[in-house]
Amino acid sequence: MVEKKNAGQKIAAPVRLEKDDKPDTSGIKRMQFGVEGLDEALKGGIPEGDITLLTGTSGTGKTTLAMQFLAYGARHGQKGIYFTLEESANDIIQQFSVFDKGIVDLIATQMLKIVEVPTVDYDSVKAILSSEIDAMEAKRVVIDSITYFQMFFADVMSIRKAVIEVAAMLKARGSVGIFVGEIPYGENKLSAFGVEEFATDGVIALYLLEKQGTFTRALRIVKMRSTKHVMKYSPIDITEKGIVVYPNEKIAPDA
Numbered sequence: 225m226v227e228k229k230n231a232g233q234k235i236a237a238p239v240r241l242e243k244d245d246k247p248d249t250s251g252i253k254r255m256q257f258g259v260e261g262l263d264e265a266l267k268g269g270i271p272e273g274d275i276t277l278l279t280g281t282s283g284t285g286k287t288t289l290a291m292q293f294l295a296y297g298a299r300h301g302q303k304g305i306y307f308t309l310e311e312s313a314n315d316i317i318q319q320f321s322v323f324d325k326g327i328v329d330l331i332a333t334q335m336l337k338i339v340e341v342p343t344v345d346y347d348s349v350k351a352i353l354s355s356e357i358d359a360m361e362a363k364r365v366v367i368d369s370i371t372y373f374q375m376f377f378a379d380v381m382s383i384r385k386a387v388i389e390v391a392a393m394l395k396a397r398g399s400v401g402i403f404v405g406e407i408p409y410g411e412n413k414l415s416a417f418g419v420e421e422f423a424t425d426g427v428i429a430l431y432l433l434e435k436q437g438t439f440t441r442a443l444r445i446v447k448m449r450s451t452k453h454v455m456k457y458s459p460i461d462i463t464e465k466g467i468v469v470y471p472n473e474k475i476a477p478d479a
């Protein structure tokens with residue numbers, strides 16, 4: 225019999241951990257994510273030029289975290305584009321405005337753009353991505369979601385090839401990308417097809433951990449090529465300013 229993980233257990237309060245103060249000695253250039261606690265967990269930020277898979281089940285905070293990444297960049301002179309393949313641009317703006325009212329000004333001043341991508345076929349999606357990035361000279365790029373690429377292909381290897389191709393297109397332009405990926409609820413994996421994490425340089429996973437009928441939010445940096453990072457599950461919170469990460473606390477063992 226498969227026992228339900230965490231069933232019948234209580235959530236204890238987060239426990240303070242020893243701070244991981246080990247310095248990053250890699251010397252690589254980093255881009256600050258712009259989310260409280262996350263840059264500390266990343267030892268300074270995402271390596272410049274990397275593509276990161278931001279993955280999680282539904283409602284784990286992927287869109288919010290990705291928008292925080294773009295809003296921070298836009299306020300620091302880096303133009304950003306959010307490509308949405310499913311949700312409307314208006315919905316994304318409305319939902320994120322709850323956390324960041326200034327988003328409207330960032331869009332008005334053309335530091336940030338939300339682009340609804342018509343999903344006719346892969347080639348037209350790719351063409352829209354590249355032309356919009358070029359037109360804006362976007363430094364930060366979010367694609368929500370690459371899981372949607374499944375609509376264009378009959379096999380997993382073609383999805384992997386497409387993710388690698390889009391990643392290469394961004395890198396050739398000097399852009400830093402966040403690819404949003406969706407995990408089906410209840411599945412213990414990092415992506416829908418099991419290839420997305422191999423086609424990207426880094427993986428940040430968001431979780432809603434279920435314990436005795438309630439949920440606690442967590443984030444884990446699964447991999448980040450060429451850099452040190454915090455390895456454990458860190459508690460996160462969605463506050464009135466968006467997502468906050470607590471890298472020096474841990475999800476407590478159950479009482």
Ligand SMILES: Nc1ncnc2c1ncn2[C@@H]1O[C@H](COP(=O)(O)OP(=O)(O)OP(=O)(O)O)[C@@H](O)[C@H]1O
Nearest residue numbers: 280281282283284285286287288289322462463464
């Ligand atoms: N004002 C708020 N304060 C706290 N939590 C909120 C607030 N608004 C939304 N949330 C939480 O954030 C979740 C949605 O976050 P977000 O849209 O970023 O997640 P997502 O992973 O992109 O979801 P989806 O899979 O539907 O795209 C909601 O389900 C809710 O739990």
Ligand SMILES: [Mg+2]
Nearest residue numbers: 286287288368
């Ligand atoms: Mg979303």
